[in-house]
Amino acid sequence: MANVNFGTANAQKIVNLWNADQALADEGSYYVAAREYGSPIAITASVADDLNTASATHATFAPAMSIFNQENPNNPNAKSIYPRYLKLTTTTVQGGPATDWNYALRLDNGNKYASGGTALTPQNVNPMSSNSSVAKIYFGACVATAAPTSAARLVSLGNIATAVSVVMDTYLFHFGDVNTKMDQLKAAAAAKNISIHVPPVVLAPGWTLQLEMWGTSYTTAAQYVVEFAYAERISGL
């Protein structure tokens, strides 16, 4: 039986000028927050797990990155934030005999950032646009206001690498791109690029997305150069 809602005839012919990112940049909706290469940022040391309690050794409470959408949820024209990619370049490896290096991405309702870290300045990649970002972004040894609330949503969790990383190891998190491939040896002694597929995430007004990183026996702080790219739009328009 044919799908009555989706016939197989009467397709419309289109010429697709831009796919996603470049179209978003053209309308002034695309931003990048990057750190100068010579100024890496240390994340919190000795974060050993991702348990959901307020402790400096738990990645939920000591996130490596916190992105808050400052828009008012009651504003019908408020923008949502759509992460596109996050790139971390290792300049100082995580100290300690770590046997695994892990991450999680967690949404939560409210501004979860309390202190610490370094603020990143969003840049509109289209200088012709006067749009400015509604995101407040911190990377580094961030401290959360509290453990995740009951509204928190774990949207991705996984292992990045085994053993201690190598200086110049680069991790690229792709958001919402089903064509992302993850084909890499995780314990290679040589520096490597590692792609990580994560789902699309919509950071609604008044919500926070945080990156949590941890490892077994992780002691001294890892340091990264960070680059974060995202779009901002009124949802559905």
Next chain:
Amino acid sequence: MANANFPGASSQKVSNLWNADYALADEGSYFAGANAWTAANTGIVITASIADDALPAGATSAPNSPAMIIYNAENANNPNAVSIYPRYCKLTTKVIPLTTVTWFYAWRLDNANRYASGGTALTMNNVNPGSTRAAKGAVTFGVLAVNTTTVSSAHRLVSNGTLAGAAPVVLDTYLWQFGAPSLAMDSARAATVKSMTIQAPPVVIPPGWSLQLELWGATYGATGAQYDVEWGHVERTPGL
């Protein structure tokens, strides 16, 4: 000769703001779930001693002991019922399937709720907190008991293959991407820790149907493999 049904002129110019996943997330149709990290850090155990994927399935056959079931609980008679469109499945190995030297998988559709009991239910989160839509799909991973001893005559094998040509390694990560034809599969398959991408076809789970993941190895012994799992899917009324 020109194609009379598809003339060579009169195309419309567009700029595509969102490709697939983000448009689906924006409308509140995209759901993702993962098992939470625990102090034991051991992931979720699956059934041990699954040696084959034979049909009709025996007690040690993967169709009767799937590692994962996704069930569309919508009523098939509801014209507005949503279908489920898998987008990706990611498994991270916490305990390897001893002493498997070759590790296989299959994805199989069936026209029934295959899930009876067992395993761990994943909380499927709408990745857009601005949407109030809740997931209709029930996703369970682990040691699963099925409702019938074997799949129905309506079952459809939609994908199968080999995950590793040598013994899996702790922290091996497998990523299935559904319906991404340009995806490459370029991973090493040797017994060294690795991430591996696997192409799978687009799959539609209609109301009342299940999709199950089957894992097996000819010499897979009495200790169940254990995984962290992450799953993403879309829910939409077909064609709308």
